Amino acid sequence: MVSFDTIYGVDFSGAKEAGRNTWVARVEPSRRPAYRLAELACLEHLSGTAERGPALAHLVGLIAASEGALWALDFPFGLPIEVIDPGAPWPRQFDFLSAWGEDAYAAGLACVRRAQALGGPMHIRRLTDSEAKTPFDCYHYRIIYQTAHNLKHPKTAAP
Numbered sequence: 001m002v003s004f005d006t007i008y009g010v011d012f013s014g015a016k017e018a019g020r021n022t023w024v025a026r027v028e029p030s031r032r033p034a035y036r037l038a039e040l041a042c043l044e045h046l047s048g049t050a051e052r053g054p055a056l057a058h059l060v061g062l063i064a065a066s067e068g069a070l071w072a073l074d075f076p077f078g079l080p081i082e083v084i085d086p087g088a089p090w091p092r093q094f095d096f097l098s099a100w101g102e103d104a105y106a107a108g109l110a111c112v113r114r115a116q117a118l119g120g121p122m123h124i125r126r127l128t129d130s131e132a133k134t135p136f137d138c139y140h141y142r143i144i145y146q147t148a149h150n151l152k153h154p155k156t157a158a159p
Contacts, residue, residue: 005068007035010059012075014104014145019044019055024062053102056149075146076138080124083111083139097148104148111139 006028013021022043030036044050047058063071079093100107112122123137138147 004070005029006038006066007070007072008063008066009072010074012073012146012150014052014143014147014149016052017044017050018052018145019047019050019058022055022059024059052145052149073150075150076126076143078126078151079111079138079147080115080126082118082120082124083114093151097151100148104145105141107148108139108141108144111144 006026009025009027011023011025012018015021020042024039024041024043024046025037026039026041027035028038043055043059046062047055049055049058078090079096081088084092084096097104097107100110115122115124118124123140125134125137128134129137136143138144
């Protein structure tokens, strides 16, 4: 069984000032209970800025610098396959989102156009979205910033 010195949980925000609404919880081993909440901090406090780009870049740095830690990240790990080129493997999503640069909103609109071209709803939900009853799909304008940033920075999710 793998053991971690520290466990982090991140609740993301895709807002323009994402640092203000992204929260990082740090949990450490304890006697009773087995783990305790050691810190709960707003990313703005940790990074010194609420601005999305610099705040999330700081978070990426925290993750990359951590050792012996497990990071639980609350963001979509992929787009519906229907809005990606037919037959494209999952990693092609990195290319798709990278092609839009920092304009995640435009990437979300491209997903809407692809969904509409299929003749179905503008916003296609993944099975996980439906089962979890999420209020928004992963390319909705409120969520696409989380999806785009984190899929364009895959090292966020791996040490």
